[in-house]
Amino acid sequence: MKVSVDEAKCCGAGQCVLLAPEVFDQREDDGIVVLLDETPAEHLHDVVREAASVCPAAAIELSENA
Amino acid sequence: MSQGEQVLSYPIPSRTALEPPEEWAQLRQQCPVARVSLPSGDEATLITRYADVKQVLSDPRFTRALNADDAARISTNESGGVFNSEMATVLPQSGEGHQLWRRMISKWFTAKRMMALRPRIEAMADQLIDEMVRKGHPADLKASLGFPLPVWVICDMLGVPEADRDRFSHWSDALLNLTRFSQAEVDAAQAEFARYMAGHIAAKRAEPGDDLLSVLITDTDAAGAHMPDAGLVATGQGLLMAGHETTANMIGKMVAMLLADRGRWEQLLANPALVRTAVEEALRLDANPGFGMPRYITEEVEVAGTVLPRGTTVVCSMASANRDETVFDHAEDMDLGRSPNPHLAFGAGAHSCLGQALARTELQVVLEVLLRRLPTLELAVPADELRRVEGLVVGGLREVPVRW
Numbered sequence: 001m002k003v004s005v006d007e008a009k010c011c012g013a014g015q016c017v018l019l020a021p022e023v024f025d026q027r028e029d030d031g032i033v034v035l036l037d038e039t040p041a042e043h044l045h046d047v048v049r050e051a052a053s054v055c056p057a058a059a060i061e062l063s064e065n066a
Numbered sequence: 067m068s069q070g071e072q073v074l075s076y077p078i079p080s081r082t083a084l085e086p087p088e089e090w091a092q093l094r095q096q097c098p099v100a101r102v103s104l105p106s107g108d109e110a111t112l113i114t115r116y117a118d119v120k121q122v123l124s125d126p127r128f129t130r131a132l133n134a135d136d137a138a139r140i141s142t143n144e145s146g147g148v149f150n151s152e153m154a155t156v157l158p159q160s161g162e163g164h165q166l167w168r169r170m171i172s173k174w175f176t177a178k179r180m181m182a183l184r185p186r187i188e189a190m191a192d193q194l195i196d197e198m199v200r201k202g203h204p205a206d207l208k209a210s211l212g213f214p215l216p217v218w219v220i221c222d223m224l225g226v227p228e229a230d231r232d233r234f235s236h237w238s239d240a241l242l243n244l245t246r247f248s249q250a251e252v253d254a255a256q257a258e259f260a261r262y263m264a265g266h267i268a269a270k271r272a273e274p275g276d277d278l279l280s281v282l283i284t285d286t287d288a289a290g291a292h293m294p295d296a297g298l299v300a301t302g303q304g305l306l307m308a309g310h311e312t313t314a315n316m317i318g319k320m321v322a323m324l325l326a327d328r329g330r331w332e333q334l335l336a337n338p339a340l341v342r343t344a345v346e347e348a349l350r351l352d353a354n355p356g357f358g359m360p361r362y363i364t365e366e367v368e369v370a371g372t373v374l375p376r377g378t379t380v381v382c383s384m385a386s387a388n389r390d391e392t393v394f395d396h397a398e399d400m401d402l403g404r405s406p407n408p409h410l411a412f413g414a415g416a417h418s419c420l421g422q423a424l425a426r427t428e429l430q431v432v433l434e435v436l437l438r439r440l441p442t443l444e445l446a447v448p449a450d451e452l453r454r455v456e457g458l459v460v461g462g463l464r465e466v467p468v469r470w
């Protein structure tokens with residue numbers, strides 16, 4: 001799985017960080033998403049999929065077969 | 067809805083406090099873009115399906131300029147309360163200006179900050195429950211816990227002294243109710259509230275603390291600009307109002323929903339790890355979240371195959387969208403472990419709730435502490451005797467009587 005984030009769309013709601021702190025963080029100065037791990041380990045895939053589906057700004061993109 | 071058919075009145079009344087009106091499901095199936103008449107008598111277009119609500123909230127052509135000349139007024143109350151108040155006109159509502167503003171505030175509401183705040187929220191919840199237990203049951207969980215907790219948290223973040231906190235309840239009530247107060251009362255509350263906040267900001271400028279407003283006074287946005295005083299006042303007011311009534315009412319509604327069928331409470335007692343998903347499920351199934359989100363278009367836009375002319379006011383029912391069977395399996399059932407749960411209770415897109423990490427943290431902490439402290443908690447009245455508050459913008463229950 002390959003993860004990418006769109007900083008311009010991100011509204012800093014922090015849902016992704018609450019769900020998968022191993023993969024996502026937020027910048028200290030404006031709360032915008034920081035991708036910590038582009039290719040998260042297998043056991044994180046479910047929670048990363050959940051983060052992408054609940055992100056209110058649709059700012060998280062996944063490509064499953066990368 | 068075809069021409070000449072009767073126009074539905076909005077909000078649509080429900081028969082019981084926790085259940086949705088039946089019309090929502092019918093509208094989603096038969097009339098996803100419906101003409102409705104608002105309490106003011108003005109007409110608007112109601113959107114009830116998940117995909118459409120999400121599309122409208124995420125599309126910047128649907129603006130928050132509800133003060134436009136031909137925008138529908140929500141209530142008979144002339145100013146339209148919170149939607150057209152000074153707060154809504156001082157703060158940038160769209161585009162880059164809104165994003166600059168939002169990004170100055172966002173850092174205070176990050177997931178990490180909320181995790182750091184958690185122990186203090188927990189201590190506060192414990193203290194409020196101590197007091198409730200001392201006074202004995204039956205108790206009103208809304209007055210004892212639901213209301214004081216979020217006010218305390220947001221005042222703490224804004225550096226507002228403890229002693230002033232009661233006054234906020236009145237101000238936000240006057241600005242959010244839309245039906246109970248006269249225009250003169252709303253104006254007076256708005257003026258007093260703004261004066262109070264201006265005074266508070268002057269005090270913080272003279273003697274800064276480490277709270278949000280003190281830091282915001284000296285901060286600059288990504289374009290290097292300081293926030294003007296009017297913006298600081300409006301931000302302080304906006305955060306107090308946004309952070310207070312919504313969360314306070316949601317605490318009461320969440321606990322009522324979980325106790326209405328005590329099997330749910332027992333499921334949580336047996337498996338407290340469900341708290342996170344249970345909170346999301348309560349947010350999704352809240353049948354009484356208030357008015358919904360109004361938007362206004364200055365150009366023609368198509369939604370669900372219907373062309374909406376420029377000048378249309380659109381009302382999004384997130385609560386109906388959250389029960390859309392095409393998105394949620396067994397949408398009417400409360401599934402405490404539901405995951406993923408992409409509900410729209412906090413909106414979507416660029417305006418999606420800025421305080422959602424805080425709201426989630428407060429709701430989770432309240433539930434955890436209640437399960438730990440009062441495992442025998444139950445409703446002290448039958449669920450169908452719970453009554454809704456009359457206000458228009460934020461929905462809630464008048465009281466949540468409980469015993470333990």
Ligand code: HEM
Nearest residue numbers: 305308309312313316411412413417418419420421424425
């Ligand atoms: C359960 C509690 C809450 C609910 C259901 C809720 C719901 C919402 C919704 C639906 C919106 C979108 C408005 C729109 O699209 O026009 C919103 C915006 C907002 N909320 Fe919340 N909210 C809650 C708690 C909070 C808290 C605790 C705060 C923090 C102080 C907060 C601050 C805000 C702010 C500042 C906005 C405006 C964001 C913007 O325009 O960019 N909310 N909220």
Ligand code: SF4
Nearest residue numbers: 010011013014016055
């Ligand atoms: S959930 Fe989406 S909007 Fe929120 S911080 Fe993460 S990427 Fe940004």
